[in-house]
Amino acid sequence: MSAPTAAKAPVSYKGWSGIRRAFATPAAFTMLLLGFGSGLPFLLIASATLSTRLRDVGLDLGSIGLISLASFFYLLKFLWAPLVDRYAFPLTAFLGRRRSWLLVAQVGVAAGLFALAFTRPELGVGALVGWVLFASFAGATQDSVVDAYRIEIAPAEAQAALAATYTLGYRVGLILAGAGALYIAEFSGWKDAYLAMTALMLLPILATLFSREPAAPEAGVTRRIDFIGAFWQPFVSFFQTNGLKLGVVLLLFVGLFKFPDQVIGVMAGPFYLDSGYSKADIATVSKLYGVWTGIAGAFLGGVCVAAFGFRWMLGIAAIAVACSNIAFLLMAQHPSEIWAFYAAITADNLSQGFAGTVLVAFMSSLTNRNFTATQYALLVSLANLPGKFIGGVSGYVVEATSYSAFFLMSALTVIPTLLLLAWLWKHIRENEGGGTSS
Template sequence: MQGLLTRRSRSWLRVLRSLGQRKTGFMALFGFASGLPFALFLGTLYAWLSEAGVDLETMGVFSLIGLAYAFQFLWSPVLDRVNLPGLKRLGRRKQWIVPAQVLLGIILVTMAGLDPAASLGWFSLLAAIGAFASATQDIAINAWRIDIADEDAPIEILSTVYQMGFRLASLVGGALGLIIAARIGWPQTYLFMGAVLLVIGIAGLFAPDTLANRASGEQEEDRAALTRPGQLLPRVRNLALLAVGLLWAWALGTVGLFMARSMTALPENRPDPTAFTATYGPLIVVATIVLPALIAAWLVKLQRDGRHVVAAGQEPDGGNTVANHLYRALIMPLVEFVGRMEWSLVLILALVLTYRICDAIWGTFAYPFYLGELQYSNDEVAVASKFFGVGAIMLGLALGGWLLTVLGRMPTLTLGAVLAAATNLLYADLAVGGARMQAVSDATGFTWAVLQFPGGSERLARLMITIGMENLAVGIAGAAYVAWLSSIVAKGHSAVQYALLASLTLLVGTLGRGALGQMIERQGYYEVFLFVTWIGGLAIVLCILEWIREARAGRRAGIVAPDRAATD
């Protein structure tokens, strides 16, 4: 017992010490900067457009800006390999983070001076550029978190603080934004939010960072590395680059063409975003992730078998400089990841696809369930979901961050999967009347507490405690998941590898919504909640398998529990 208390005391000391680090403070600031434009462009913007009298069909075009977040991995290689002119001195990641934040601030301030109805073209263009800048900022911030993590500011704490900042910004830009706009107006609200991002961008100048790529020196070093004995011959590298380049070019061209048609065509000729995502989403995943991963596996096998490689004593041939640069940007992150993970990559991808799928899909159907199926009012849902629910998520994130220091990464990840799966059963009970959740609310005294406030009722208490318990689980699972995802990527390729894995979570949620919606129509919410519980059960099994894999990898490396599977 004394040993357990001592371990807990050390964990709290470690958390407090980490929270006092300069890196942790900037991580919270960057998390807020990441969540604020996401909430403004994909949430409250539609409320402003509605008040301005913009029709629903036109507003549907604005939903396209969400594709920038789903497909952000398509331009992530640029952030790993390219230095911005005149900004390299800021640092490898800050040279992208700070300009993106300043650009976002300028865009929001500019939008504040426009009338959406009278200047819809400019308004939509600014929103599209803002979403692109926001998604780019997210890539750089995620890579920054991974690059600067160390013993004083471990990845677990940084990941938790990042999500807390993101969630707080979602509340400020979402529910609080609506309240502010009702009192001072939308232009003034967006002007204020833009000023906040400008201030954060200026503050970001003082954040720590790793050194930027040393343009000429690094290229010479990489060129020399590619000519060493055992490295693949230029013709093999170029063949792989051609194949992957064509696949990525097709994906970029497909998304770009769809965006152009949607923004320029007449309303009756605009393509359907849902149909596009359902049809081309899987193809883009196959073209940009699955097939390149197979090509990378082929390259790894060739190199390990000693086939088509530079032989000892062979006259070095560095190949074309441009081709080498593109190879390092597109192919090397995949080769490194596949070579390090080997067959474990199948397990990792399966876990990425299933761990957060319920959360990714459910968000679309939450309000129809609360407002339509259960017949709650808008005010009741706002109180339960936006205010009480966000507080529960913040508490869950804090608890998850503490559990990461006490239990470790994989135990917390597995616990998060168990809790996330189990909370679906709470909603299943609500779908059939909520008798069990009402009993829990009554027994804990929560119903009595809610009844003390104006507008409080037993029904509201039942909804609040269900959302609260679910969001608590989401917070714990989210803290563990981002920490785990950050731990398995390599620092040298963090922008590409993390963006690829994170985008899979977004895309699978988008692709699964249509099927889930049809299932709700046919079988009802109760059966759907039972079904997603089974999906959560699969994630639990995969977590256990990944736990075993990491434990074995740790033993092979001669350590008890590796803090990072990634290498510099």
């Protein structure tokens, strides 16, 4: 008779050796590539590169702000995320529930970027708005699936590392969609810039095809089999876990956490141009140097969360994001001076990278793995919703006041976030799984 096989010891992610182990997992490399696919389209359809393109062809700030609202699908992805949680996409179901949606969404993003390459916004913005709507729907779906994939592919203790590698890939995507697209636009035109970005979407598509499907969640939740149940169960589960009062405060906190950063995003590209910098300057400082600074901040955030927990890191991140907006006053007071550009971008991207990883890890800890895509999509949508809508009218605010006044007002919006964090302080658990206590 053979000896009984010893149970396999669980992998430990405690201490610095555990942090290194988490960063070395195959899932971390997969998240690097999938994060790249999520980051690549964002600036091109929802943020600074698109607004710079529109300003470059002569559109006014008010119109640019309103056009940015065409990417609103990024804010509403929780509405169709229940379908992503419940069903595989029919035509690609052989890949599994998560990868079937992921492949279709990535192909949709590539198609949208390809079409945007041939739009002429200087002759009319109708076609551009239509394709931004299409690409943002595909991009939002891609983000929902990638977030769910990250949470399901590894244990809670490894989530800070996966959040950091995801953010690294995301930021590399931003480098190419920002600096890369601007360099190409400067020397070859906007059409070639968008075509080059379309080709780069092949990398995350290949990652999806060769990655493994996450294991199905363990039994423990009885799912309604009807169509309506797919939508209401994830939301009911969130409030059952946290209670109504704590659940509402958590949603408010997440919604306001990055508000100071989100509200100025649309105006960043026009501000750089109006401050006297060329597209090449913007590409070098903001989209190349700045994004690498953001990557450093992201990894710092991942290590700090793994080592010290959420409480203090959430507070430090919120204050840092608000203070980074004040750094833009240097550029407003010293236009065309490259040192002021570097100083502002250093503060902004370092704090953004740090805060982004802290928030991603915290939101991951709040999700139920039976409803990962839906609950995380709700949290991410809330994290972007208030700033996105205010950003839509930010051009009118700048025209009525000034860039300096706008940056100062945006920094002050951190006050409600800090008040909510003070109330949540005793509810945030500092164990290795993170999360909250009801």
